[in-house]
Amino acid sequence: MNTKYIDLISQTFDFPQEEFELKENALTFHNIDLMGLVKKYGAPLKFTYLPKISENVNRAKFWFKNAIEKNDYKGSYHYCYCTKSSHFEHVLTEVLQNEVHIETSSAFDIEIVERLKSKGKVTNDTFVICNGFKREQYICNISRLINEGHHNCIPIIDNYEEVDLLSESIGRKFKIGIRIASEEEPKFEFYTSRLGIGYKNIIPFYKKHVVNNTQVELKMLHFFINTGIRDNAYYWNELQKCLKVYVDLKKICPSLDSLNIGGGFPIKNSLAFEYDYQYMIDEIVNQIHSTCLEGNVPVPNIFTEFGSFTVGESGGAIYEVLYQKQQNDREKWNMINSSFITTLPDTWAINKRFVMLAVNKWDHEYERVLLGGLTCDSDDYYNSEQHINAIYLPKYRKDRPLYIGFFNTGAYQETIGGFGGLQHCLIPQPKHILINKDENGNLSTQLFREQQKSEDFLQILGYNEN
Known part of the structure; x- marks a missing residue:
């Protein structure tokens, strides 16, 4: 037996x-x-x-490179690491050896970025994507980073007050993104994410708070859903709604040139785990390309924010x-x-x-x-x-x-x-x-x-x- x-x-x-x-x-x-x-x-x-951290970073870069070539995609790809997954210095040091960028979630994250800059591991060309609901200390730290010359720091607007709060603290022109409040999966207890601004409110928000603010340049639309990137009707439906907003916003906002599709790649949780990463990336890039072609607007640069996928394994x-x-x-x-x-x-x-x-x-x-x-x-x-x-x-x-x-x-x-x-x-x-x-x-x-x-x-x- x-x-x-x-x-x-x-x-x-x-x-x-x-x-x-x-x-x-x-x-x-x-x-x-x-x-x-x-x-x-x-x-x-x-x-x-x-070494597994660098391996996964470069796997994702390779998959996106393949998808961009396959779809004759004219935009660029940028890999960002979500620091909230693991803030340890040894993790960030390993991550940043691979020419990647950073996504932050709170005020103290910015101080980590500043420490990394002082050691030469982050430069002003490194994208620092600042997510999260921003209160006084976070606003202060983001503003300090931008005021000291970090031109690729992009605060992602999460609520209606943040543009004005940032404009008061930053003494130069700066870039922003807007986060879409996606609709949650039907099994969730609530209907719409608490993060970001609703689909229908993005363009009115831009017209009211951004278009006449000469200090602000809208560069990025940010999309993320809690269940991650999965091959199901819910994900593809939410992505299509996001792409429609991008096309409509791009037509009235020439500076908009980037789409952040967030993160949520699954990691291996069983010896029976199966997930076709290349297929998913091919399909995402194809849908972005097709929707922009149909809408007669240039394709965006693509940003991702992988946390668990980067460091989990x-x-x-x-x-x-x-x-x-x-x-x-x-x-x-x-x-x-x-x-x-x-x-x-x-x-x-x-x-x-x-x-x-x-x-x-x-x-x-x-x-x-x-x-x-x-x-x-x-x-x-x-x-x-x-x-x-x-x-x-x-x-x-x-x-x-x-x-x-x-x-x-x-x-x-x-x-x-x-x-x-x-x-x-x-x-x-x-x-x-x-x-x-x-x-x-x-x-x-x-x-x-x-x-x-x-x-x-x-x-x-x-x-x-x-």
Whole structure:
């Protein structure tokens, strides 16, 4: 009988895969010896494999290059990285090695941009697309960046006051974009996005607030939907509505020359994941080209804002199964030595699924289990995989430690989890490892942050020693 864990995985998926292989019955990820990582640093741990970031940036650039050539498209393409996905300096440094641009969401983002400029990693030619609802500090920081000569900083207007607020603070001519408030998918609790200005109000807004303001030059129309870029009727319908607005606006606004289609490329969340990125990009570029041709206006330069797609597949987390609890006839709980709530908050907050695999013991028999975290919260668990309503792992034995890995966790988890701050039930944030590759393909590891200590929590909580 095929009862080993390797049999289960091989029968369920095409395995091995591009990033996952086995060596001596243990899992590797992009040729990273995961058990070697555990032996060197212990578990729990998180890691970031930096080369994957550049790889995904350049994959997207290649796909858009193909689509532009295929459609004889006359506009240019610009890749922007959404800093909110991961603000870490090592992430931005890796991203910016690939001639890309930046999308920001709040006031402190601008200070990160200024730090990067001081190190020569960002220049005045780098597009800084400023999204988000802008209050005083954000307006102040954007204005400072533009006043100091960053001519490619483009604040995206999100509400009716922002043009006037920016005009009061900026002492020179500046560029802006306008964000469309797209209609949400029917299953949403609300009908229209809270972000941006409604389709029907874009042109009236331009005529009232922009056309007579000689300080402002409208360059970009911004389109984004919450569910991301997916091949369904909802996405194509919203894109067509956006393109109609672009054509109508372009006819009365000669300076408009760019369309930002936002982001939302999915990332691999299962070994069974399938998504035809090239097809989607071909179709998007084709629809933009066809609609502009029909409307008799020049095609726009295309901007994208990829966050999760850029950094998500670079991250992973490894835990040790500490103990197994048999709670009833059917439910076995494998208790990990950390917490899902604190280290992978999306698993409980929005029921997100990541690629989850055993790291070792692939030659052992498997069993059905539930995974539980260390906190006393009943929501601190992980109970199913993307492809099936269950989890199967090698059988637990107290004398043979079992390690499990969650992969493609590099977007949002640290910021949502409050990296370096208080954690639920004071479960410490695990150590974080950076993994890089030199020009010869040799891997190197670096400890970025140690696991949190009690002193870190006590200081935050105000328990300072006298």
